Amino acid sequence: SEMVSMGDSMHSIALGDWASKKAAIALDNKCKVPFDVIDIPVGIKATDRFIQALSKAGKVSIPDSVTEERGRLIDVITDMHQYLYGKRVAVFGDPDNIIPLVEFLVDIDMKPVYVVSGTPGKKFEKRMEEILGSRVPEAKYANGPNADMFLMHQWIKNEPVDLLIGNTYGKYISRDEGIPFLRYGFPIVDRIGHSYFPIVGYSGGMRIPEKILGVLMDV
Numbered sequence: 001s002e003m004v005s006m007g008d009s010m011h012s013i014a015l016g017d018w019a020s021k022k023a024a025i026a027l028d029n030k031c032k033v034p035f036d037v038i039d040i041p042v043g044i045k046a047t048d049r050f051i052q053a054l055s056k057a058g059k060v061s062i063p064d065s066v067t068e069e070r071g072r073l074i075d076v077i078t079d080m081h082q083y084l085y086g087k088r089v090a091v092f093g094d095p096d097n098i099i100p101l102v103e104f105l106v107d108i109d110m111k112p113v114y115v116v117s118g119t120p121g122k123k124f125e126k127r128m129e130e131i132l133g134s135r136v137p138e139a140k141y142a143n144g145p146n147a148d149m150f151l152m153h154q155w156i157k158n159e160p161v162d163l164l165i166g167n168t169y170g171k172y173i174s175r176d177e178g179i180p181f182l183r184y185g186f187p188i189v190d191r192i193g194h195s196y197f198p199i200v201g202y203s204g205g206m207r208i209p210e211k212i213l214g215v216l217m218d219v
Contacts, residue, residue, distance in 0.1 A: 043104025
């Protein structure tokens with residue numbers, strides 16, 4: 001019944017170009033519901049865009065409580081910045097998950113030097129160029145059938161990184177190369193309870209650098 005009622009919506013916001021755009025188009029074609037496609041709200045800028053999209057679609061102002069939550073995220077980043085600055089990071093996974101993450105890593109002055117996704121699509125390369133082109137010009141990124149864990153591992157062997165971020169299967173590269181590893185994305189099958197602690201929104205944005213700093217300081 002809730003899915004049926006979507007046809008009466010004023011507006012829809014599709015989170016993730018690969019995961020949600022086709023559904024938003026189908027809803028618009030069938031029920032004439034206009035839509036926006038934006039990134040999953042991971043980090044500062046992607047969450048800003050999400051909050052602004054909600055405000056615009058609902059024709060409402062942004063509550064002070066949300067602005068205060070954003071301020072707490074900025075405060076957390078400021079406190080941790082000295083430990084995160086300039087750290088080289090390798091990231092792999094689903095494009096809808098890793099695009100806003102890579103943007104967030106750049107915003108907190110880390111360096112995503114390797115980014116790999118097996119999902120094809122020219123938009124991935126375009127977004128990586130937009131995010132990394134001027135700020136991390138040495139970055140390598142690839143997607144599609146030839147962009148796999150083997151490619152990521154070879155890049156890391158040629159020039160190591162300080163941190164690896166991705167799903168459960170990154171643990172093998174982490175063990176082989178002695179690299180701190182943060183589990184992020186899907187699937188995560190060797191940890192319990194992580195799904196109860198969201199990484200989206202401003203509060204979720206606090207959790208990501210907290211977890212990053214935890215694994216870096218354990219070395």
